[in-house]
Amino acid sequence: MTRLYHYVGPDEIATAVAAIPIGFAIRQLQDVMRWIKETEQHINRDGSIIATFTIDQHGTLHLADRHSEHVACAGGNPVLSAGEITFVINGEKLEVSAITNQSTGYCPQASSWPDVANALQLAGLAAPGHFSSSYEFRRCRLCQAINIIKDGVLECALCETALPEDWNF
Ligand SMILES: [Zn+2]
Structure with a gap:
């Protein structure tokens, strides 16, 4: 079931990044290469690039520099999912080697995977069949802190209060 995730992080961050343009829309494979070139992404020695991603409410993948906030990548809008994505470039070949739902700005559930898979497929990107790590x-x-369950x-990592059994955003 598709769920729309609204930004749940601090207002200060949303305000601070409000003027940053929305993440680069990826509608086809070549768009990833365009994004790498136009934003001068650093390619690691093993050919990998890690980026911040969001999936907009129409199901399109957006990319931003890995140090970007998800709320900036999404232009402040709700998302179908969000996290970190790793590409590997091998000559002419481009693949998704890892992808996670790690976004404390949106806290998407692991069950958002089908929307991620759809977005990757629409962009012609080969990818794993599930999140490589899901959070x-x-x-x-009590203290309103956003926790990643370990x-x-x-x-709660901050005040040690028991956290609810179910996702609660
Ligand atoms: Zn707490």
Whole structure:
């Protein structure tokens, strides 16, 4: 089931990045190469590039520099998913070697994968069949901190309050 995720991070960040242009839309394979060139992305020695991604509400993949906030990549809009994506360039070949739902700005669930898979397929990108690493997010009901659940421990990293069993944004 498709769910639209709204930005849940601090207002200060959303305000600070409001003037940054929305992430580069990827509608075909060549768009990734265009984005790499136009934004002068650093390619690692092993041919890999890590980027921030969001999937807009129409199902299109957007890319931004890996140090970008997801809310900037999404132009402040709600998303179908968000996270980090790793491309590997091997000669003429371009592949997605890893992809995660790690975004504390949107806290998308692992169940957002089908929308990610659709966006990658529409762009003609070969990809793994699931998130390479998937994360669980909870908001602390006491101190409001956004937590990434580690090792299944449902406890707030800031105030040690028990976190809810279910996703709660
Ligand atoms: Zn807390």
